[in-house]
Amino acid sequence: MRLFTCLRPPPAVLEHVEHALDGVAPVPVGAGPPPLRWVxxxxxxxxxxxxxxVPDGALDDLVGALTGVGLTHDPLRLQLAGAGVFSRSTLWIGVRALDDDGALVRLMAACAAAAEGVSHLEPRDRNRAHVTVARVSARQHREEADRRRRSRRGEKLRAPAVDLPALAHALSVYRGPEWLAEEIELVQSHLGAGRGGGPQHEVLATLPLGR
Known part of the structure; x- marks a missing residue:
């Protein structure tokens, strides 16, 4: 099973950020697939x-470990704020904990440690909480690679179909409504089973934060 843990913003928070994204989304030009795939x-x-x-038989152990994580971490008051780009291809909205700057980082580290002996992946040093909102399409990846090759040859280039740094800059002042995160979700990702060939997510367990 392909698994991850997450916090789920409530519908009002997701709707608020959706309106902000509508305001900066590039207008499709020409035929073919759009340059961005919106999550x-x-x-x-x-x-x-x-x-x-993760092996099927390890699920109960992982749920047990994450239950312990939930019991030792209080609910978090969070806010979506700012934006950025990963690897020239992923647009994200930032997340910050309002009462304790380090609380969210500690929760992330504890969730990663809960899979010791279960997950075969090396724990990643994650300290930038975020919500992924869009990814560059495969077509746009190919066009960008071609742009870089032509740039090295000194050729004159047309503007890219989508400018992720410009979108992130436009969203850098974004501040969403506050919300209280009170539970962790353990989610299975079914690759290729969702809309348009994307992943389909299935919540396997919901674990409360705090005693």
Whole structure:
């Protein structure tokens, strides 16, 4: 099973950020697939830890360990704020904890440690909580690679179909409504089973935060 843990923003928060994205989304030009693949609002979440492929028989142990994590971490008052780009291809909205700057980072580290002996992935040093909202399409990846090759040859280039840094800059002042995160979700990702060939997410367990 391909598993991860996350915090799920409530519908009002997701709707608020959707309106902000509508205001900066590039207008499609010409035929063919759009340059950006927007993550469906129902799949937007704050990833706490990604475990990769986990054996079916290890699920109960992982749920037990994450239950313990929930009991030792209080609910978090969070806000979506700012934006950025990963690897020239992923647009994200930032997440911040309002009462304790380090609380969210500690929760992420604890969720990663809960899979010790279960996940075959090396724990990642994650300290930038975020919600992924869009990814560059495969077509746009190819066009960008071609642009870089032509740039090295000194050729004159037309503007790219989508400018992710410009979108992130436009969203850098974004501030969403506050919400209280009170539970962790353990989610299975079914690759290719969702809309348009994307992943389909299935919540396997919901674990409360705090005693």
């Amino acid at each position: 469906p609002s129902t799949q937007r979440h704050v990833t706490l830890a990604f475990y990769g492929e």
